[in-house]
Amino acid sequence: MRxxxxxxxxxxxxxxxxxxxxxxxDGRSGLGDPYFPExxxxxxxxxxxxVRIAYDPAHPDRxxxxxxxxxxxxxxxxxxxxxxxGFDVSAxxxxxxxxxxxxxxGDHELVVTPAQRLSAxxxxxxxxxxxxxxxxxxxxxxxxxxADVAGEPHSATAWYPANDHPSxxxxxxxxxxxxxxxxxxxxxxxxxxxxxxxxxRTFRWHEDHPxxxxxxxxxxxxxxxxxxxxxxxxxxxxxxxxxxxxxxxxEAQQTEILEFLASRFxxxxxxxxxxxxxxxxxxxxxxxxxxQSRPTYDSGLFDVAMAHEIAHQWFGDSVxxxxxxxxxxxxxxxxxxxxxxxxHQGDDIDRDYYVPVVAEHRDDHDFWSVPLYDPGPGRQLxxxxxxxxxxxxxxxxRTVGDDLFFTILRRWQRDHRYGNASWPQFEALAxxxxxxxxxxxFAAWAHGTTIPADKxxxxxxxGSATAGQ
Ligand SMILES: [Zn+2]
Numbered sequence: 001m002r003x004x005x006x007x008x009x010x011x012x013x014x015x016x017x018x019x020x021x022x023x024x025x026d027g028r029s030g031l032g033d034p035y036f037p038e039x040x041x042x043x044x045x046x047x048x049x050x051v052r053i054a055y056d057p058a059h060p061d062r063x064x065x066x067x068x069x070x071x072x073x074x075x076x077x078x079x080x081x082x083x084x085x086g087f088d089v090s091a092x093x094x095x096x097x098x099x100x101x102x103x104x105x106g107d108h109e110l111v112v113t114p115a116q117r118l119s120a121x122x123x124x125x126x127x128x129x130x131x132x133x134x135x136x137x138x139x140x141x142x143x144x145x146x147a148d149v150a151g152e153p154h155s156a157t158a159w160y161p162a163n164d165h166p167s168x169x170x171x172x173x174x175x176x177x178x179x180x181x182x183x184x185x186x187x188x189x190x191x192x193x194x195x196x197x198x199x200x201r202t203f204r205w206h207e208d209h210p211x212x213x214x215x216x217x218x219x220x221x222x223x224x225x226x227x228x229x230x231x232x233x234x235x236x237x238x239x240x241x242x243x244x245x246x247x248x249x250x251e252a253q254q255t256e257i258l259e260f261l262a263s264r265f266x267x268x269x270x271x272x273x274x275x276x277x278x279x280x281x282x283x284x285x286x287x288x289x290x291x292q293s294r295p296t297y298d299s300g301l302f303d304v305a306m307a308h309e310i311a312h313q314w315f316g317d318s319v320x321x322x323x324x325x326x327x328x329x330x331x332x333x334x335x336x337x338x339x340x341x342x343x344h345q346g347d348d349i350d351r352d353y354y355v356p357v358v359a360e361h362r363d364d365h366d367f368w369s370v371p372l373y374d375p376g377p378g379r380q381l382x383x384x385x386x387x388x389x390x391x392x393x394x395x396x397x398r399t400v401g402d403d404l405f406f407t408i409l410r411r412w413q414r415d416h417r418y419g420n421a422s423w424p425q426f427e428a429l430a431x432x433x434x435x436x437x438x439x440x441x442f443a444a445w446a447h448g449t450t451i452p453a454d455k456x457x458x459x460x461x462x463g464s465a466t467a468g469q
Contacts, residue, residue: 027073027080029109031165035324035377036153038106040165041081044071047123048170051160054177054200055184055220057145061133063087067160068127076120079113081105082128082161085136085154091129094118099126108136108157108164128161138214140287143243143279146182146221150289150296153324153380156213166320167420169210176218177202183223185239187216187292189272207292209270210418212320215292219276226251230258230273237274237294238301244277245300254301257310260344261337265311266410269318269417275301290334292317304338311337319416325374326423327381328446332372332389333409339390350462354394357387358457365450372446373423392445395452399441399459400434408433 027043050068069082079101085108092099094114101113110128118124136158138151149155156162163170176184177200184203191204207216223239224246230236236255240246254275262268270293277297280286286298288305290312297305315337316330339349347353361367370376370384372392397405408430412421415429423446431438441459444452451457 025075025077027075027077029081029105029111031167033165033323034374035380036165039083039154040163040168041083043075043077043080044073044118044124044163046071046163046168046170048172049160049162049216050173050175051216052175052177053159053218055147056179057147057182057220058179060141060147062131063134063159064131065160066127066129068125069161069163070123070125071163072123073118073120077114077118079111080118082110082112082126083108083157083164084110084128084130084161085157086134087130087132089128089130091127093127095124110161126161130161134158140284141281142219142221142241143281144222144241146219146241146278148219148221148276148278148280148296149217150287150291152214152289154214156216159218162213164213166212166214166324167322169212169320169418169420171209172207172211172216174205174218175202176205176220178220181222182220183225183239185217185219185221185223185225185237185276185294187211187294188270189235190237207270209292209318211292211317215290215317217276217289217291217294217296219278219296221278228255230255230268232262232268234258234268234270235272235274237272239274239276239294240300241278243279243299244297247300250301250303250306253303254306254310257303257306257341260341261307261311261314264340264406264409265314266413269314269413273313275306277301290316290330303341307337307341308334314413318418319413320420322420322422324380326421327375327385328372328389328423329421329426331381331385332393335386336390336393339394349394350398354391354462357391362451368451369449371449374447388445395445395456395459395462396430396438396441398462399438399456400430400436401460404434 027041030038031040033039048070052066054064092102092112097115099112100115103111138149138155139158140148156164174186178184180199186205188205188207194202221241226238228236258273272293274294276294277300279299289296290309295309311334315333321329339353343349370382375382427442441456444456
């Protein structure tokens with residue numbers, strides 16, 4: 001996401017789980033994330049979400065959902081948890097059979113006891129039917145009555161039952177039924193649009209590459225939709241809310257940024273691209289977010305926001321972090337992409353950005369105080385990741401040289417495409433690829449809480465860039 005004010009969900013759960021049957025196992029709430037220990041659930045691995053919703057903007061208090069989660073049990077399960085915030089759950093089946101018991105715990109746990117124990121290694125499908133007013137983090141009202149979903153760290157559970165932790169990525173299908181005159185936009189490629197003859201249209205979207213929960217979205221508005229293609233044939237679908245600025249130059253620039261970043265990071269990872277430009281209702285935004293294949297922008301397409309959110313398609317969406325200590329593998333790179341884009345336009349990063357920013361903050365202790373790796377609970381998306389992440393990556397580039405720096409980025413993408421990775425893995429890859437001991441560099445830049453020593457701050461030619469200051 002771009003750095004905008006957001007609420008950090010503080011989840012306090014009171015778990016009152018009954019004792020397990022003697023020989024069975026329970027999938028538990030929580031995957032033990034260092035910052036969000038209750039996020040996600042253990043005992044299974046989701047392969048696919050088939051999310052079906054109906055929503056009428058005239059009745060924002062009622063979303064009707066019918067979601068099937070296909071997962072593989074990683075343990076013998078007598079019961080398991082899904083994350084879902086709010087809603088009345090009317091029916092739950094597992095492999096077509098009604099669940100023996102369904103319970104809600106805390107503010108986002110749905111506890112399902114299937115009719116039969118699920119065996120470790122087996123694949124099962126849990127279907128949940130639910131309705132009510134969406135109340136979870138990330139559900140927003142739009143200026144002219146529509147709605148959209150954009151929220152990090154959590155937003156999936158605001159509209160469908162999920163294993164809501166970035167380490168469990170899954171493919172995704174969306175079927176959204178809305179009144180005539182409204183359009184539903186989702187992630188990935190569009191499917192057929194059908195009408196029911198009773199005033200409703202149903203939109204279908206499919207994201208065929210694994211996705212983290214917070215990158216999934218639906219946006220419902222009276223959209224104007226433009227379609228084009230990248231040079232490699234990837235469709236670019238850009239949707240504009242009625243109040244959003246439609247700027248043909250910015251739309252052309254979107255494709256230029258996609259192709260430019262592909263030249264730096266490696267092939268664009270997804271089978272569709274584009275944007276959702278919405279206008280959030282006053283007090284409910286602004287929010288820009290790297291929703292997969294189709295970032296969400298507040299008000300319109302602007303180059304700074306686009307370079308950042310499009311870079312996230314590689315860094316954050318295709319290669320996702322393992323837990324919330326690793327925000328830098330997403331935000332540090334997305335923010336550095338802004339400078340790469342400006343450099344492509346003719347700016348000099350050393351002279352125009354890096355050296356002045358460092359000079360401005362030389363004696364600003366707060367600026368250097370939060371470590372970029374493992375910044376601490378509640379600081380998982382601290383502004384340091386944005387402000388100092390781009391400095392660190394530029395200093396790394398000047399330390400190892402352009403060729404090796406971009407080789408590191410492309411190998412990172414190639415090695416972890418569509419998966420999860422951690423910041424320590426990035427450090428290891430950088431050292432191996434560069435053939436250099438970068439321990440001191442990363443200790444100073446990624447783990448330190450004070451300004452790096454000058455040898456790390458002004459490596460190579462950066463030293464001469466300071467001479468003119
Ligand atoms: Zn971001």
